[in-house]
Amino acid sequence: MPSRTPSTPTPSSPEQMNPSVWTRPRGGREQPALSRDQIVAEALRLLDSEGIDALSMRKLGNRLGAGATSLYRHVANKDELIELAVDEIYGEIEVPDTADPARWREDAARCAHSLRATMLRHPWIASVLGQMGLSYLGPNYMRISEAMLSVFTTAGFPPEEADQAMATVIAYVTGMATSEAAWLTVLARSGQNEEEWIERLYPAAEQAAQAYPHLREGLAGQRGKNPRTAREEGFQYGLDRVLDGLATRVN
Amino acid sequence: MPSRTPSTPTPSSPEQMNPSVWTRPRGGREQPALSRDQIVAEALRLLDSEGIDALSMRKLGNRLGAGATSLYRHVANKDELIELAVDEIYGEIEVPDTADPARWREDAARCAHSLRATMLRHPWIASVLGQMGLSYLGPNYMRISEAMLSVFTTAGFPPEEADQAMATVIAYVTGMATSEAAWLTVLARSGQNEEEWIERLYPAAEQAAQAYPHLREGLAGQRGKNPRTAREEGFQYGLDRVLDGLATRVN
DNA sequence: CCCAGAACGCGCACGCCGTACGCACGTTCC
DNA sequence: GGAACGTGCGTACGGCGTGCGCGTTCTGGG
Numbered sequence: 001m002p003s004r005t006p007s008t009p010t011p012s013s014p015e016q017m018n019p020s021v022w023t024r025p026r027g028g029r030e031q032p033a034l035s036r037d038q039i040v041a042e043a044l045r046l047l048d049s050e051g052i053d054a055l056s057m058r059k060l061g062n063r064l065g066a067g068a069t070s071l072y073r074h075v076a077n078k079d080e081l082i083e084l085a086v087d088e089i090y091g092e093i094e095v096p097d098t099a100d101p102a103r104w105r106e107d108a109a110r111c112a113h114s115l116r117a118t119m120l121r122h123p124w125i126a127s128v129l130g131q132m133g134l135s136y137l138g139p140n141y142m143r144i145s146e147a148m149l150s151v152f153t154t155a156g157f158p159p160e161e162a163d164q165a166m167a168t169v170i171a172y173v174t175g176m177a178t179s180e181a182a183w184l185t186v187l188a189r190s191g192q193n194e195e196e197w198i199e200r201l202y203p204a205a206e207q208a209a210q211a212y213p214h215l216r217e218g219l220a221g222q223r224g225k226n227p228r229t230a231r232e233e234g235f236q237y238g239l240d241r242v243l244d245g246l247a248t249r250v251n
Numbered sequence: 252m253p254s255r256t257p258s259t260p261t262p263s264s265p266e267q268m269n270p271s272v273w274t275r276p277r278g279g280r281e282q283p284a285l286s287r288d289q290i291v292a293e294a295l296r297l298l299d300s301e302g303i304d305a306l307s308m309r310k311l312g313n314r315l316g317a318g319a320t321s322l323y324r325h326v327a328n329k330d331e332l333i334e335l336a337v338d339e340i341y342g343e344i345e346v347p348d349t350a351d352p353a354r355w356r357e358d359a360a361r362c363a364h365s366l367r368a369t370m371l372r373h374p375w376i377a378s379v380l381g382q383m384g385l386s387y388l389g390p391n392y393m394r395i396s397e398a399m400l401s402v403f404t405t406a407g408f409p410p411e412e413a414d415q416a417m418a419t420v421i422a423y424v425t426g427m428a429t430s431e432a433a434w435l436t437v438l439a440r441s442g443q444n445e446e447e448w449i450e451r452l453y454p455a456a457e458q459a460a461q462a463y464p465h466l467r468e469g470l471a472g473q474r475g476k477n478p479r480t481a482r483e484e485g486f487q488y489g490l491d492r493v494l495d496g497l498a499t500r501v502n
Numbered sequence: 503c504c505c506a507g508a509a510c511g512c513g514c515a516c517g518c519c520g521t522a523c524g525c526a527c528g529t530t531c532c
Numbered sequence: 533g534g535a536a537c538g539t540g541c542g543t544a545c546g547g548c549g550t551g552c553g554c555g556t557t558c559t560g561g562g
Contacts, residue, residue, distance in 0.1 A: 034511075052382075056548065069550070070511045078549065130377035131303075133433035137459050142466060149465035161488075163469045167427070168489030172419070175426025182384035208388050214400035215393060218414045237412075238419030244499050245492030285540080307519065318541045320521070325539095329520065 034066055036074040040084045044122075047085060051185060052124040055082075079132070086125055087138030092118045095147035104155030104250075105243055111148055112173045112239050119177035123188075126181035129174060156250045165246050172242050176235050194227040285317055287325040291335045295373075298336060302436060303375040306333075330383070337376055338389030343369045346398035355406030355501075356494050362399055363424045363490050370428035374439075377432035380425060407501045416497050423493050427486050445478040 042063050046055055057078060061068040075081045094114040096107045119125055135141055145166065152162035187197055202223070209215040222230060293314050297306055308329060312319040326332045345365040347358045370376055386392055396417065403413035438448055453474070460466040473481060 057550080058548075067512045068548095069513085069552095072550070073510055126381035127378070128381070130379070130381045130429050130433055131436065133430050133437065137456065139459075142459060142463060146463035146466050149469060153465060159465070159468050160472050162465070163472070164485050164488040165492070167485055168423070168492055171426035171430065171489060172423045172493070173426070174429070175422035175424070176418070178381050178425070178429065179384050179422065182381055185382065186384065205388065208390075208393060212393060212397035214404060214410070214413070215397050217410050218400060221411050221414070234415050234418055237415040238422060241416070241419055241496030241500070242423070242493055243496070245494070245496030248495050249492070308521080309519075312541095319519095320523095320542085321540045323521070 034064060034070060034074060036084070039064065039071055039074055040081065040088055043081055043085050044088060047124045048122055051188070052127045082128055083132060083135050083138070086128055086132070086135045087140045089118060089122050089125060090135075090138065090140035090144060092121070093140075093144055095144050096151060097147070099147075099150045099154040101154050101156065104151050105247065107151045108148070108169060108243060108246075109239060111144075111151070112169055115170070115173045116177045116180075116235060119174070119181055120184065123181035123184045126178040126185070129178060134170075134174075161249065165249075168246070169242060172238060176238060180231055180235075198227060285315060285321060285325060287335070290315065290322055290325055291332065291339055294332055294336050295339060298375045299373055302439070303378045333379055334383060334386050334389070337379055337383070337386045338391045340369060340373050340376060341386075341389060341391035341395060343372070344391075344395055346395050347402060348398070350398075350401045350405040352405050352407065355402050356498065358402045359399070359420055359494060359497075360490060362395075362402070363420055366421070366424045367428045367431075367486060370425070370432055371435065374432035374435045377429040377436070380429060385421075385425075412500065416500075419497070420493060423489060427489060431482055431486075449478060 039060070043055060043060055046060060046063065055078075056068075057071055058068040061071055064071075071081075075084070092114075093111070095111050096103075099107065148166045148169070149162050152165045153159060157165055187194060190197060192200070202219075205219060206216070209219055290311070294306060294311055297311060297314065306329075307319075308322055309319040312322055315322075322332075326335070343365075344362070346362050347354075350358065399417045399420070400413050403416045404410060408416055438445060441448060443451070453470075456470055457467070460470055
């Protein structure tokens with residue numbers, strides 16, 4: 001027989017029974033203590049510090065001093081909670097509040113960099129994008145789309161093409177940032193820093209690239225570079241090309 | 252009494268000696284029956300038909316006529332299994348086997364379309380990219396990278412820039428396809444087709460876009476279009492812009 | 503001021519999950 | 533003949549999301 005506390009109710013709840021009314025720590029409910037905003041905020045803290053796999057309703061409940069199922073009074077289910085968290089994150093993305101036709105390129109670039117930076121600050125969203133998509137219809141997503149659309153339309157893109165241009169930039173940035181975020185996640189799990197990891201894996205990579213001359217050359221060319229700035233330069237290069245391509249349609 | 256074939260071998264019990272080899276119910280161990288390739292293949296079938304959430308070691312074991320834990324003889328853990336499945340999928344991506352400088356744009360475009368088509372055929376990889384990244388080092392991934400690098404270097408990009416150009420195209424395609432795949436996944440779960448879903452959500456979207464003129468216009472402009480071809484045109488537009496932007500560096 | 507009903511927190515239970523461990527068995531090599 | 537090995541599987545552990553029903557607290561209308 002396993003030494004477990006008896007699962008049969010034992011009617012007058014066992015250990016949390018205070019010996020007397022007089023020592024009971026304050027009658028009544030402490031606080032409301034649970035609200036949707038508070039839940040989302042704590043979920044964000046958990047996600048940012050431990051990643052998406054660490055987010056469970058039980059753990060989140062504990063952190064809030066509540067049981068897991070209490071959360072369901074304020075949130076329909078875990079997916080909805082994550083969707084709320086994602087839109088909350090979108091709130092950090094900076095977009096221009098007025099569109100200047102002469103500055104469309106800088107404005108778009110600024111949006112792109114802000115989007116990337118936000119994703120890298122919260123790498124767990126990369127895992128979410130592939131499951132829920134971009135969570136359209138969230139208030140912050142709509143705010144951002146409107147601003148970016150406005151940048152492209154005032155730049156001279158006809159409405160339908162402005163849509164496509166925005167989608168192009170967003171796809172490039174999310175694609176790049178997703179791969180960076182996944183990399184950072186793997187890294188964080190391993191407890192090593194970027195340089196250590198690369199150095200450790202270099203022999204394996206070199207061997208795997210044996211038969212592929214271009215890969216070998218690329219590998220050798222990156223050796224010893226600061227990986228962080230290399231990532232930033234790579235992002236900037238692609239962004240410049242995307243904007244170059246868009247510029248041909250409007251200049 | 253459930254009519255199941257006896258799962259317990261009971262090999263040497265005396266009276267059940269079968270008279271002939273041909274009628275004997277396959278005494279002892281059936282076959283090797285389990286190999287890494289077979290496991291990966293069945294995992295792919297499961298993933299393609301029911302999505303990433305439906306992949307569990309137990310279910311996969313059942314499908315192979317084996318217990319869940321038997322799989323661990325051939326695969327270190329679930330993540331490794333998925334990584335193998337991903338690289339298997341990469342095998343479907345078509346890349347040119349010889350690079351012709353005059354045709355670099357068409358070659359790159361063909362790779363891009365093939366990558367997108369592959370991701371849309373197996374939408375579950377979108378969920379995986381954000382967690383593992385692109386599964387570098389897998390044999391098929393290396394084959395593809397080599398081919399694409401070769402396209403860009405023979406087109407005239409210096410080695411380091413060819414790397415960045417390839418990363419740009421891949422980021423754009425995966426970004427676009429991830430969002431499409433997520434959309435298709437949500438759709439599949441709902442059991443509706445694209446048009447139905449859009450029509451059903453239209454009022455909500457219209458209301459949410461109330462305060463945003465550009466969003467409203469975009470919404471109205473897309474109404475009634477065939478969503479599938481609209482997605483394809485959007486992808487082609489962005490791809491053209493990306494390649495335009497790259498072309499400025501080499502022509 | 504009271505009380506009915508709504509809102510809320512929570513314990514419990516169910517049916518899943520990934521996987522560590524050790525046993526039983528067929529095969530193969532000495 | 534028997535030891536060593538590869539393989540499948542039963543069992544078990546700790547965790548998960550969440551439906552349900554209970555008791556408590558809060559609120560607003562009479």
